[in-house]
Amino acid sequence: MLDAVGEFRPHAVVIGSGFGGLAAAVRLGARGYRVTVMDKLDAPGGRAYVYRQDGFTFDAGPTIITAPYLLEELWALCGKRMADEVELRRIDPFYKIRFDDGDVFSATADHDAMRAEVARIEPGDVPGFERFIKESERIYAVAFHDLADQPFHKIKTLLRSAPDMLRLGGHRTVYAKVSQYFRNEKLRIAFSFHPLLIGGNPFTTTAYYCLVGHLERLHGVHYAMGGTGAIVAGLVRLIEEQGGTMRMNAEVEQITVEAGRATGVRLAGGEHIAASIVVSNADVGWTYTKLLSEHKRRRWTDAKVARARYSMSLVVWYFGTSRQFPDVYHHTMVLGPRYRGLLKDIFTRKVLTPDFSLYLHRPTANDPSLAPPGCDAFYVLAPVPNLASGTDWAAEAEPYRARIQQRLEETVMPGLSDCIVTSRLLTPQDFRDRLLSTNGAAFSLEPQLFQSAWFRPHNVSEEVENLFLVGAGTHPGAGVPGVVSSARILDQVVPDAAVFRTA
Secondary structure (H helix, E strand, C coil): CECCCCCECCEEEEECCCHHHHHHHHHHHHCCCEEEEECCCCCCCHHHCEEEECCEEEECCCCCECCHHHHHHHHHHCCCCHHHCCCEEECCCCEEEECCCCCEEEECCCHHHHHHHHHHHCHHHHHHHHHHHHHHHHHHHHHHHHCCCCCCCCHHHHHHHHHHHHHCCCCCEHHHHHHCCCCCHHHHHHCCCHHHHHCCCCCCCEHHHHHHHHHHHHHCCEEECCCCHHHHHHHHHHHHHCCCEEECCCCEEEEEEECCEEEEEEECCCCEEECCEEEECCCHHHHHHHHCCCCCCCCCCHHHHHHCCECCEEEEEEEEECCCCCCCCCEEEECCCCCHHHHHHHHHHCCCCCCCCEEEECHHHCCHHHCCCCCEEEEEEEEECCHHHCCCHHHHHHHHHHHHHHHHHHHCCCCHHHCEEEEEEECHHHHHHCCCCHHHCCCCECCCHHHCHHHCCCCECCCCECEEECCCCCCCCCCHHHHHHHHHCHHHHCCCHHHHHCC
């Protein structure tokens, strides 16, 4: 395909317009590819889709930006500055954790303030806190700084990194690692819950994820003014300014393959789009079992995909109120009476329980543009089992939402029921049907040791040449830093555009 000045530009098709897909499209465009991004939804964003109703704006998924340099790099590739288009506001404290007894722990970048918070709860754990902070920094240096953007499709990469990973206790779980430094259960919870933000169980997730503590302190916790959707809109502009194309309402039915190589995609309506390379930002289970269903697979067979362990799912309730709740912080964890037992019910027993822990997001604490004057916009999520639980969400959704509302009213939002003016609910069924996520998992594969790095589906497909994977289900994993880093890996594994010009 010739561009506007008559130069041949190989075509890259990107399936899915989540953060991973958009970042991949920008990087490929910067390297000379003509890029088309396909998505079944009517607007870009994937899990970072934006809902607008009754004058309120709701980010559907990610709400926290913890490594902004990864996004800023995408603008830099296009000769621009992200700050000229998107305002990131630092949030500190990062979040507040309300324990079931009403005690509140504030997590902050201020070392002295964090030390004081630890001392307030358990003076004897202060020395452990100091040691944990240093250990978190050591883990970050290896597991994130050195390895997050390195391709793990070759066994030698695993063997080369194994000594450091073992030295840092990757065989332990996050909770076990944290418990080496803290004796107080509240502090163990406060410093171990982070895997839940990417679909992991702190009692089974590899201790590498203890790196989050240092990640937050080093780069800060940020909010995008206008919502996370403002970042999505900015990335779309970059793609289109590069000459790329966004095609919404375009569901990919099959990745076409000839002689073992991806040749493009076939849409649900039958249209074939030819491509030199294909990048899938779709769920990895869906990519291999549905989009490659016509191709015989050696490793990621239907049986292997079915045997994999998937993350929990979520119930997310978006609601707006006719008045403001100034005492509710921007990010608040409203914890229930159980921790280990609740997570066992969600991840292992896969049963829906009457109690829950919640993450409450009040973006209008810093950004009143997301709600009508005098109003507040909210998003509250509850981790729940994925669809392997057999839960009938058509019947359970509204009673479960009502229990969440009651819990919020009893704890941090008195009078809530009298001022709700708009409401929307997302359940595990929506993750499966709308986002095509295997088992309705909110974060794809669970980040356990033997589903991480080399053991995770590779960024370079093991089944088809010229097929590449980005997003939550591939290396390095879920979360905005993870999926954007997965796109960063493409620079090392995708052939230069010149290869196709001379082929």
